[in-house]
Amino acid sequence: MGDLIKVLHEGLPVEAVLTDPDVTRAYANDMASFCASGTPAVVVLPRTVEQVRHVMRTATALRVPVVPQGARTGLSGAANASDGCIVLSLVKMDRIIEINPVDRVAVVEPGVVNAVLSRAVAEQGLYYPPDPSSWEQCTIGGNIGTASGGLCCVKYGVTAEYVLGLDVVLADGRLMSTGRRTAKGVAGYDLTRLFVGSEGSLGIVVRAVLALKPAPPEQRVLAAEFPSAAAACAAVCEIMARGHAPSLLELMDRTSVRAVNAMTHMGLPDTTEALLLAAFDTPDPAPDLAAVAELCTAAGATEVVPADSAAESDLLLQARRMTLTALETLRPATMIDDVCVPRSRLADMLDGTAAIAEKYALTIGVCAHAGDGNTHPVVCFDPADPDEARRARESFDEIMALGLELGGTITGEHGVGVLKKEWLARELGPVGLEMQRGIKAVFDPLGLLNPGKVLDLCPPGG
Template identity: 50%
Template structure:
């Protein structure tokens, strides 16, 4: 590593803010996307304030060194993976909840705050932070913002970006901008807040966020239904979404259900084509009635089994299968977790397409995800030590993305483009829209030092 670069960073950061230990660098150079390429960083920096992030970016700009920001490393697209010779900028030390306003219903947080920590702090005040990615217990809010993360409750409450009021962002040259504010309504100027959300650290580094809080929802009523066919399940989903506002509407296909039953027997119908799980958090009699309407929609679509419960413990037990879905598939071999989204009317076609691909490529694929907004997670399972299986899994991954595009969908619903899906981005956006992305990137990061090789 250049001595000049190390000296420049040492001049603006405390001693514990600089790490060159090869073992530590190795542990921080990639996220959870096993397929994605990761380079070798020069150094890991751990700033503790916005001013220190500014200082690091000024040094990086002066030395023309790339900077890759990261949080907990729980990403699934390679978006936080190091590039050769980069400065890895960890935001985990910036982990304070700066303000929690119980009257105007917002929190001001640093990017290293864990999603679950904000939920807990809000709950102590009788409030709720809605975004709930599967990694909520350990993923940081900075990472959630960088990928516009989703989760189980998106069907009613939206993705991370729908709970953001304002941001503080450090740009590539070290300057600081503030976007949005503290109000629910704010249309002054361009919507720069939305520009940074989901930009995967390629346009700026988020150092503070003002996030919307909500009243804690009432106790939920839960429903589980089994279906003999993909078409029947798809019909139920459409009817549910037309008639109700579920707080959760999840789906598991046959391959996923069988993996769950194999590793944690729960008495699920392993012959069902689809298992559907739904919730209403409307509360009281209204919640029970809403769940009853969802049950009626399932029965009308031809479900073979429907169970409902307004008991919280029993509801969590019923949801246990969905929460265990990915872990069960992981026990079958190496996994590549995909993230795609289609219009909900096309869900049966997507699921059927994945089944055809699994058969044609001879790869186990279990699909589960968020039926209410069409966001599915086909999960490929293979033996990483077998080159033929790896090749077939990669081909199947590409096949799924093409099916999604053919159905008018998106190559990512909540995990981001990162490295994994970069080759497919222009196929979805088109050449002119892709060109506009590059124009924005060049205007905001003219030296190209922020997370190069990601997203675009």
Template identity: 85%
Template sequence: MAPGARLEIMTAAPDPAAPDLATAPAAPDLIARLRTALPAESLLTDPDVTASYAHDMASFCAAGTPAVVVLPRTVEEVQHVMRTATELRVPVVPQGARTGLSGAANASDGCIVLSLLKMDRILEIDPVDRIAVVEPGVVNAVLSRKVNELGLFYPPDPSSWEMCTIGGNIGTASGGLCCVKYGVTAEYVLGLDVVLADGRLLKTGRRTAKGVAGYDLTRLFVGSEGSLGIVVRAVLALKPQPPQQLVLAAEFASTEAACAAVCKIMEGGHTPSLLELMDRTTVRAVNAMAQMGLPETTEALLLAAFDTPDPAADLAAVGALCAAAGATEVVPAEDHAESELLLQARRLSLTALEAVKGTTMIDDVCVPRSQLGALLEGTARIADKYGLTIGVCAHAGDGNTHPTVCFDAQDPDESRRARASFDEIMALGLELGGTITGEHGVGVLKKEWLAREIGPVGIEVQRSLKQTFDPLGILNPGKLF
């Protein structure tokens, strides 16, 4: 299929078995039931306040008006919410910090927004078993710093790690900058406590390093975007804290040369702790926002890091590969402080691109590493076709790209072109053998594209799973498919 042929997209047909939730009770009846077992401070009903919980950070995603926002502090309170919702057939939308980029946390009309931010305790850190047991509202950076104090390491590090919660990371199967070496969230979730739609508590997984008893229900919940149950506790695997990493920056005169260097690095058997790419548009945006002095003459800036016992030697080897691939300059950081400055530039990429026009659509296409150059070249053509600024930052070592469409949301024509370009990039990603999302999830934004990627049999099987766990269809309705 040629990129942009949106009319050919196979959309997910409405689920004929989906229940009708339109007959939900009036808000006063619902709130009265909730109050029977919830403290008054955990219920938010002021429309001006509840409106602030209606959506996450995604553009072009419809959001409804919640009937009430509930902020439970205990598992029993979550169970009461779900029992009430099941009895009254009220939809429930679970939320973390609402830093998501697909609309997965967006409210539906008349729903209970179940915010898990107050369940924010680190319950246990065990250095022998190398696990942490946490509630879903724990912020990623808080956990990371706490385990660092004990010489341990929790690797998943989304760009929003200072704000995003572990529950949200689990719901969307988040990734991050260090995935090329350490993997994504799913690889660190050993076990879960999940409140099901009817209020029952399901325990999945284990605390042990190994275990294959029964179906892997833990993995099923990771990435389910709150559509199968409410995660109220997680057992997470930890690693020994590695040495401080050193970073190398390599400038390239073309994205093609930078992507060729990525392929050479991975083909050569190197295992960097991160391998990130920023195109010229992204570099200039970061400079404009933070005056970081990045080289604006470059077409692509590649950042490689190693946290090995001898990172300087590894950087030298990778630097030689970059030079052979056409790098115009290769600059290894001299110390940890300089390395952190370079990483801060990469972490600022999405915020800086948003400042270009005020609104962004952040794509999340992941392709085989060998197709990374084709994806970036195709994205540049799409930007030219629609007359838009589209910056690309990428977890290059994974082939996971974030083409970011910058546009003025107050301009209807520019908004239309932004949405069309976003869809063409996803179509291009599938054409190149990739996937529509590497780490941001499907939510509302990519429902029709999920149907195209996994096909009718895949949709049927996933709906069957949804029906098993949530027969009334009250958990995060309207998301995924």
């Protein structure tokens, strides 16, 4: 420990090296439930690329594991500390280096907060679409690490589609650049995409070149009430099958709507079984909204209400963004799942989740990026009640199993981390798992980067 701190101080200012246990304890975990965390030996907060390289050279020389962190808003335990590790917090590397309207790119450090970047590019008439629900807190580095999505993915896609190039510090301290800042480029293997979603297990992102789009017109939202989740999902399928391109297509089940009402007093229709929000950001959204209203009515919507103004649209979107926070008020703890299924199986996913909630006598609210088939079942429980905690964990596993049975994936945007590591093996299969372990071994042969996350370097018993 003494040698580690001494060597770290050789390349880092005193204030960037935290050793007080009361302070370092605050960096032990992210926001996931049921994910073990350890006690870090030290927390470092570098401000430069060279300081990050020094940390990794030190870690390699002394064989100390390193856990990269952003704002710790993750929901899979990917940022949880391991015993004796260096927690490498990148929140101080928060510069927007460049915004280029001609090339339509932004160059940023990993600690830049998503909302800060979004507002900065908006000032120049540009748009950075990925918008996770935690966009006011989460960082671009964290978004890249977990391949984050958000409410606008149905039209604009996820983080991976906006990362053009990266500067990455490798496990041994070498600095590597990947990708490009040009509109096109196919030189060699796509290492940039390899790092997106790798959860800090292959290298440390220290700079990113991000694609931008022209700012779209202000979107308008339509809200549709349905007597069942299945009816709402049928409307979603029709909207997509008819070729509409909503900028947002979100679903809240009855539990979610009631939780948001109880917390915010927004006056949402809490008698509904499912609330569907559809938005368009075209120059004239009226025809699209009218067409979607007809499809919702045909699918069984009991009421369809277009927002009268931009302010009312914003209020509806705020309600959707508040869903996870509102569900957290129902019980002392929550487990937030992230199962993505084909849109055609969305109704089966929601109905199956409701059956699982009934089976385990638990409150499970569901909100979904319905246009993507990406559901977020939220299991509400009391961790102080051993039986309830057991049922919560078992229900969580059944929900993931259901997603795979329906042809989906165990995570659409939250990542694997600790929470879903065992399930990753089931989804990938033995050959896929072997190939991924091989990639990990190439980039991190000593297994120092975020150990115990995503997948293990060696197979069990290996």
